Amino acid sequence: MSSATYLAGDFSGIQRYVLGVKSAGKAQAKRLRARSFLIELLEHAALETIRQRLCVAEKDILVRGGGGFLLKIPPAAPGELEEISSDLQRKVWNETGGEIQMSLAWADDPLGAHARLECEKHRPGNSLLQVDGSWSLTASSLPPVDELCEVCRQAPGKRRVTEEGGDVLHCTSCLSARSLGEKLTTWKWMRPGPGPVHVLGVSFEPVNGGGVGEGFHAGRWIPRSRSGEPLTFEEIAGTTTGDRRLAVLKADVDYMGIRVGDIIRKDRSYNDLRSFSRDLHVFFGETIHDLLERDWPLIYTLYAGGDDLLLVGPWNTVLDFVQSLVERFGADPGRKYSPLTLSAGIALSPYRIPIRHAVDRAEKLLEVAKRRPGKNRCATLGTVWSWERHQFVVNNGKQLMTWVVCGVTHRSFLRRLLSLLESRNPTDRQLRAARWSYQIQRNVDRRHNDVRHWAGKVLEYLETDEQRVNELAASLRYALLATRTGRERRDG
Numbered sequence: 482m483s484s485a486t487y488l489a490g491d492f493s494g495i496q497r498y499v500l501g502v503k504s505a506g507k508a509q510a511k512r513l514r515a516r517s518f519l520i521e522l523l524e525h526a527a528l529e530t531i532r533q534r535l536c537v538a539e540k541d542i543l544v545r546g547g548g549g550f551l552l553k554i555p556p557a558a559p560g561e562l563e564e565i566s567s568d569l570q571r572k573v574w575n576e577t578g579g580e581i582q583m584s585l586a587w588a589d590d591p592l593g594a595h596a597r598l599e600c601e602k603h604r605p606g607n608s609l610l611q612v613d614g615s616w617s618l619t620a621s622s623l624p625p626v627d628e629l630c631e632v633c634r635q636a637p638g639k640r641r642v643t644e645e646g647g648d649v650l651h652c653t654s655c656l657s658a659r660s661l662g663e664k665l666t667t668w669k670w671m672r673p674g675p676g677p678v679h680v681l682g683v684s685f686e687p688v689n690g691g692g693v694g695e696g697f698h699a700g701r702w703i704p705r706s707r708s709g710e711p712l713t714f715e716e717i718a719g720t721t722t723g724d725r726r727l728a729v730l731k732a733d734v735d736y737m738g739i740r741v742g743d744i745i746r747k748d749r750s751y752n753d754l755r756s757f758s759r760d761l762h763v764f765f766g767e768t769i770h771d772l773l774e775r776d777w778p779l780i781y782t783l784y785a786g787g788d789d790l791l792l793v794g795p796w797n798t799v800l801d802f803v804q805s806l807v808e809r810f811g812a813d814p815g816r817k818y819s820p821l822t823l824s825a826g827i828a829l830s831p832y833r834i835p836i837r838h839a840v841d842r843a844e845k846l847l848e849v850a851k852r853r854p855g856k857n858r859c860a861t862l863g864t865v866w867s868w869e870r871h872q873f874v875v876n877n878g879k880q881l882m883t884w885v886v887c888g889v890t891h892r893s894f895l896r897r898l899l900s901l902l903e904s905r906n907p908t909d910r911q912l913r914a915a916r917w918s919y920q921i922q923r924n925v926d927r928r929h930n931d932v933r934h935w936a937g938k939v940l941e942y943l944e945t946d947e948q949r950v951n952e953l954a955a956s957l958r959y960a961l962l963a964t965r966t967g968r969e970r971r972d973g
């Protein structure tokens with residue numbers, strides 16, 4: 482008989498819930514932050530509930546963070562696990578207006594628990610809906626709708642709250658996210674305790690001082706004005722060079738499932754799995770926060786934990802930041818668990834468009850980066866490159882930008898070069914190279930040796946290296962965005 486049981490848990494619907502804020506207005510950033518933190522508290526509260534009811538030691542939490550967990554639990558009566566499961570599912574459903582679903586599954590070994598969890602996830606809320614095997618409609622139907630909440634348009638409105646621009650009708654879940662959001666701006670560390678925040682029947686309190694072991698990191702890095710007010714997305718976009726665009730960066734660890742499987746098979750005590758999960762969670766949950774606080778104050782964290790992150794910031798700042806992110810990852814978990822890499826998708830978007838659309842595009846770009854053999858890449862500015870090329874692409878873009886700013890060359894000329902690179906027809910590489918030479922001869926003054934030198938190097942690639950050509954096109958797009966003026970911005 483097996484001496485232990487493994488319990489795996491997962492929350493689904495997270496991204497839709499966090500980004501399901503309809504307004505694109507001033508309060509958008511604040512609401513996203515509160516919802517994203519509420520998700521993290523759900524995870525803590527669910528773990529806390531299970532730990533207390535089943536007496537699980539801290540060392541038996543094998544994986545946590547990123548919307549899921551894996552625990553080693555003392556052998557428990559199946560009835561008790563069923564009861565905990567339906568109790569938690571019901572609470573999660575009620576407190577998020579049915580937007581987040583929680584699944585739990587257990588087995589004699591971690592891989593078995595994970596396989597069962599995958600099945601459970603495809604019928605979320607199942608034990609909630611099935612009472613004695615029959616579908617209970619009363620459990621899942623939400624109350625009748627009089628007037629919908631003006632924030633999420635999902636649940637009935639309960640109370641009007643005065644905000645800039647008038648009264649806004651809030652539902653219960655949006656009201657609690659709102660009050661949580663207000664507390665978040667002052668708390669840095671939290672722990673379960675007799676505090677003012679209640680999630681799934683668990684109370685949390687702020688920790689003064691804090692530190693590892695004392696509690697968990699509650700702070701999201703939030704860009705602020707000099708007077709301490711959190712900046713809106715519009716204000717963040719106002720700090721860009723050239724075009725006022727925001728960049729949404731979505732990044733995660735490559736081959737995560739394969740790595741976890743390998744680690745589990747090699748070490749049956751699961752100590753390695755625990756340290757792997759913890760090191761990644763510390764990197765995404767804490768190291769990134771410190772990095773932003775110290776060097777990148779204009780970047781906003783939508784989500785960071787587990788093995789992935791989602792950030793928003795001024796487009797050019799995010800393109801610089803991602804280089805430090807990759808270097809830091811390579812020096813920390815990337816070196817310890819070598820070869821361990823990450824990939825990223827970066828979507829550039831006007832600040833007026835609700836951020837969830839840019840998040841969708843960043844996700845698609847991340848998939849594009851991951852489709853390349855070996856992954857370990859960045860997809861943005863219309864192409865994909867491996868990380869060792871990133872600095873080159875960005876610096877090249879900055880060089881081109883400087884030439885425009887100094888009057889050495891013009892935007893219209895860069896635009897012509899870009900359309901030349903974009904009209905690629907592999908059978909006609911020679912013709913493309915001939916056109917390139919013609920453009921350079923005609924438009925670049927003989928005194929500007931550096932530009933001619935640059936153009937000469939491009940000419941070599943035009944006949945031999947299509948990947949380099951794509952990277953040069955990305956640099957040209959960078960320079961065009963960075964030199965976009967106010968009038969062009971208005972004209973679209």
Ligand SMILES: [Zn+2]
Pocket residue numbers: 630631632633634635636651652653654655
């Ligand atoms: Zn609502």
